[in-house]
Amino acid sequence: MPPPDASPRVAQKPEEMASRPVFWKITAAGAAFQAGSSAVDSATIVASLVYHLTGNVYAVGAASAVLRLGWLLPQLVVGFLAQRAERRMPFYATGAFGRASCLALIALLLAAAGDSAGGGVAGGFLALWTLYAFISGIVAVPYNDIVGRSIPSGARSRMLAWRFFGGGVLALGVAAIIQRLLATQMLLTAYALIFAMASLLMFVSSLSFVSAGEPPTPPTKDITTGDFGRFLRSGLEVLRSDDRFRLFLYTQWVGGATLMALPFYIVVAADTGLGVAAVGILLGAQTAGSLSSNALWGRIGDRFGKLALLRTVGGLRLAPPLGALAIIAGAAGLTPPALLAAFAVLFIAVGALVNGMTIAYLGYLMEISPNDRRPAYSAYFNALASPAALLPLLGAAIADAVSLTAIFSVAAAAAGVQLALYARLSRLDKG
Numbered sequence: 001m002p003p004p005d006a007s008p009r010v011a012q013k014p015e016e017m018a019s020r021p022v023f024w025k026i027t028a029a030g031a032a033f034q035a036g037s038s039a040v041d042s043a044t045i046v047a048s049l050v051y052h053l054t055g056n057v058y059a060v061g062a063a064s065a066v067l068r069l070g071w072l073l074p075q076l077v078v079g080f081l082a083q084r085a086e087r088r089m090p091f092y093a094t095g096a097f098g099r100a101s102c103l104a105l106i107a108l109l110l111a112a113a114g115d116s117a118g119g120g121v122a123g124g125f126l127a128l129w130t131l132y133a134f135i136s137g138i139v140a141v142p143y144n145d146i147v148g149r150s151i152p153s154g155a156r157s158r159m160l161a162w163r164f165f166g167g168g169v170l171a172l173g174v175a176a177i178i179q180r181l182l183a184t185q186m187l188l189t190a191y192a193l194i195f196a197m198a199s200l201l202m203f204v205s206s207l208s209f210v211s212a213g214e215p216p217t218p219p220t221k222d223i224t225t226g227d228f229g230r231f232l233r234s235g236l237e238v239l240r241s242d243d244r245f246r247l248f249l250y251t252q253w254v255g256g257a258t259l260m261a262l263p264f265y266i267v268v269a270a271d272t273g274l275g276v277a278a279v280g281i282l283l284g285a286q287t288a289g290s291l292s293s294n295a296l297w298g299r300i301g302d303r304f305g306k307l308a309l310l311r312t313v314g315g316l317r318l319a320p321p322l323g324a325l326a327i328i329a330g331a332a333g334l335t336p337p338a339l340l341a342a343f344a345v346l347f348i349a350v351g352a353l354v355n356g357m358t359i360a361y362l363g364y365l366m367e368i369s370p371n372d373r374r375p376a377y378s379a380y381f382n383a384l385a386s387p388a389a390l391l392p393l394l395g396a397a398i399a400d401a402v403s404l405t406a407i408f409s410v411a412a413a414a415a416g417v418q419l420a421l422y423a424r425l426s427r428l429d430k431g
Helices: 020-039 045-054 057-072 075-084 089-113 119-150 153-184 187-212 228-241 243-259 262-271 278-304 306-316 319-333 336-368 371-401 404-430
Strands: none
Touching (some): 020 119, 020 153, 020 278, 045 057, 045 119, 045 262, 045 278, 057 119, 057 262, 057 371, 075 089, 075 228, 075 371, 119 187, 119 336, 119 371, 153 187, 153 278, 153 336, 228 243, 228 371, 243 336, 243 371, 243 404, 262 319, 262 336, 262 371, 262 404, 278 336, 306 404, 319 336, 319 404, 336 371
């Protein structure tokens, strides 16, 4: 069993410290990826594009769900293969360069469409977006393992915070470019250029990470090196025997109910009268929230522990859905500038939340994963968490059958339940 997250930090031996070039190459790769992913953010850019192409809340929910589901589902197979392999970098390279290529294909599709927004364009986009999501899923297991072996525990939250800080600075420039493109170009031409920019940043990210290399793979001392059936049975045993792993999984399932609201904030903005040019401004606000929170998340995670960071971010989960409910209630009395300002504040909170969730989730999962079984643990956890990825479709059904207000009410309630589960996880660590 890994030591509790609450254990005091100890000084790292020189041989345990990551070299500066490796630290900064991994950080730079993450920053370039962060900037590229902001250009195709599912809560703003993709949600707005899909809503424009289809006008359908189910399509918006599906685009968000498939991104998360595609990220999670391949990980059992990738984890099994990576656990047996001497080197995990080839798995990373396949997924990283593959997803960058998918974004380039989407850019070509949108560029070829011109200003035509027919069903073929929507179908082609969703097909390529699905392919992008599933190829991206190859990356998670080798990334977690290589970073976990390359960066010591006491520096991981800072590395992730620097990654998000650098990515946030780049993403502010990306947001400014996007706002300009949406204001001056034909709509699909603007989105084609946006996806081309994202593809270029993803290629830069891939090259930077691959250039960092990977440390020697530790010998594996467990049954995860057997056949695939044995690998799966080992995962069930981890679920039964590792209380910390199991309770953390429960928090992710509940957390999915708060995340199901993410793609619908931009739908509310559109329905209350904000034009498509505002998407770039809201993306900039989201990026500003992400950027401004980095130092806080890094300090909490490395100084007070990864679980303390999870609980802090869990409290912030309440802010966006409650803010959306407040805007919906008062939208009729707001002028357009005031409405835009209110949504900007909301998206600042969303940016800080999404950033904090990623840093906290990655940090805690690395913390509870044994060093020699990290690919397997990452695969088990993410595969078991995958059902929560379908919740944006439930959000679409709630929006269609009830209202958007109901989605945000459910998201706020789920955030409260998750906080209670984090309290149980804290007691487990202290016990």
